[in-house]
């Protein structure tokens with residue numbers, strides 16, 4: 001087994017812990033900022049959070065796994081959050097999901113081999129009148145069709161290839 | 163002629179390309195040598211026509227709305243209309259589309275799409291913070307609560323609990339520290355009014371919270387916002403900063419010696435955290451699991467201190483009520499449901515967006531008169547209200563007035579005001595399956611009835627939509643549903659069976675067709691579809707056979723082709739590609 005801890009630099013976590021470790025009720029905030037830093041929640045970081053806050057490791061993991069925002073695995077450069085809310089469902093989100101899976105060869109929750117895209121099904125993005133909708137790295141795309149989704153994915157891939 | 167030009171920059175507008183429109187507007191203005199630039203506003207609710215540009219004649223006040231404005235249209239509007247004075251008739255919204263806006267009565271949304279959400283001066287110009295001043299300088303806490311009581315305002319977060327009652331209870335509760343909490347978790351997938359208010363007019367929410375805090379005797383507010391709403395968080399932060407700079411938040415507000423400030427907590431993605439006791443647990447950094455009530459949050463809330471929790475839209479009404487009096491609000495609406503309510507129209511509707519109307523107008527008026535009816539040429543089948551806790555209301559009940567009690571009688575609930583419109587292409591059994599899938603995933607797991615019961619209901623619904631339904635399934639669903647309702651601690655479990663129970667109540671035929679005939683009348687449940695080539699229409703062109711990904715179609719050229727249902731994966735390619743309408747779906 002490789003030693004993952006050696007690969008994770010815990011240095012950037014220090015300022016987060018300095019600011020919040022002693023503040024009661026800050027675990028979720030700490031986890032959110034940790035995820036900001038690493039893109040996901042590496043196990044060694046969780047252990048460090050537990051140590052610094054005095055919260056039992058099981059509880060830290062318990063909170064991290066309760067909320068859908070938290071990821072215990074790294075994600076691709078582009079996180080495709082595909083809406084599965086009611087309006088999007090009624091307007092054909094399922095077929096959009098199929099197109100993305102076909103284009104990228106990944107299912108919900110998976111990342112492409114080149115580490116570029118991760119597909120994640122999420123509940124409503126609040127853009128229901130533009131259903132079906134998705135959000136990629138904070139940017140919302142609405143009124144999706146099979147072709148417009150392919151176009152978005154191609155454009156992003158092309159941008160990376162440059 | 164002094165012109166102003168505004169562009170809607172909410173999340174929905176930007177998703178439709180409003181930033182490109184804005185750039186094009188400003189570039190065209192600059193290229194023509196003008197120093198005028200476009201102004202940012204939030205979302206006015208005409209989401210179906212985004213990106214939206216409004217041109218205002220600053221002197222006469224006359225205004226024009228342009229819809230679906232792309233870069234080219236933006237450049238034309240800038241040079242021809244804003245600078246040249248020539249209205250571009252072909253780009254204007256139609257009178258029908260404008261009717262969507264004109265038939266509303268906007269209180270919670272009064273500033274949305276009108277002010278710049280990042281400029282507090284706009285809010286102040288429109289009477290902002292006068293209500294807070296009055297609440298702090300002229301009214302006693304009892305008088306504030308009394309005004310809210312007279313208004314009849316009920317919570318807009320779903321349950322419709324009288325707002326004054328909660329404030330009063332929290333005020334009377336013992337405790338040195340009290341909290342005012344804004345629930346901006348907006349969990350119903352398909353509702354987006356809270357997002358729109360926060361993005362378009364964060365000030366009215368902050369002012370409402372401050373007035374509540376004054377009434378209750380609180381000095382600390384917290385806003386719990388969904389993580390999926392980054393723009394809401396950004397604009398709230400700017401608005402709070404601006405309010406602090408002007409003394410509307412912070413210490414010694416209006417020289418009264420009273421302090422009040424607010425901070426934001428971002429949620430982390432869990433539907434159940436919209437439930438108030440789960441929200442409190444989440445605020446404290448725990449897994450968001452609800453607890454038994456009582457004690458109510460008004461007695462023991464955040465950190466065991468008396469806390470008052472209200473929804474975004476509830477707070478957005480408060481300043482208006484103080485300014486205009488409780489009677490003015492109570493003059494609108496019905497006997498039990500006063501004032502106006504914001505509804506989010508989405509799904510198979512022609513004009514999707516946000517509308518605010520007096521309580522008591524009918525579903526038909528909202529969906530057909532304002533929303534324009536069904537998109538495309540389908541027939542209206544049902545409207546879903548209340549999301550995962552609600553139900554589907556059929557066409558026969560379209561004349562139901564929208565108020566808390568009338569909607570509850572249909573088996574749906576008012577909920578947060580999300581309306582998903584469905585046409586005959588939407589399968590009601592699949593809708594029930596969809597919602598049970600949602601609640602099953604979102605159940606926090608504390609109660610066995612909710613955790614396992616929703617799973618069992620989901621399994622049965624999945625079976626039915628796969629064509630493997632059995633006689634007695636419907637009765638089993640109803641029985642399970644009743645038990646889950648009775649055995650769950652919080653509203654999530656208690657209402658989770660509603661989508662199934664309400665579709666069984668109104669669409670029993672569809673359940674029967676799935677179970678007994680293995681047919682989906684809406685042609686939506688794929689495993690139940692049968693494809694068939696009509697011999698009298700088939701010309702034997704072989705196109706369908708070539709489009710079939712699994713080689714299930716065979717035949718000789720210029721003779722009738724046939725589909726081998728054993729091989730067919732029901733992708734629908736044949737029906738979509740046939741030029742002679744020969745492939746029928748059964």
Ligand SMILES: Cc1cc2nc3c(=O)[nH]c(=O)nc-3n(C[C@H](O)[C@H](O)[C@H](O)COP(=O)(O)O)c2cc1C
Pocket residue numbers: 316317318319320321322323325345346347348349350433434435436437438439471472473474476477652653654
């Ligand atoms: C499962 C569940 C989810 C809820 N989600 C929300 C929500 O997203 N937003 C909200 O304001 N209230 C939500 N509520 C209602 C809250 O518990 C609470 O009643 C409300 O925030 C009180 O504010 P109001 O009186 O102003 O409506 C939810 C309730 C339940 C049971």
Ligand code: FES
Pocket residue numbers: 083084085086087088089123124125126127128129131132133351352353
């Ligand atoms: S349902 Fe997809 S954005 Fe709301």
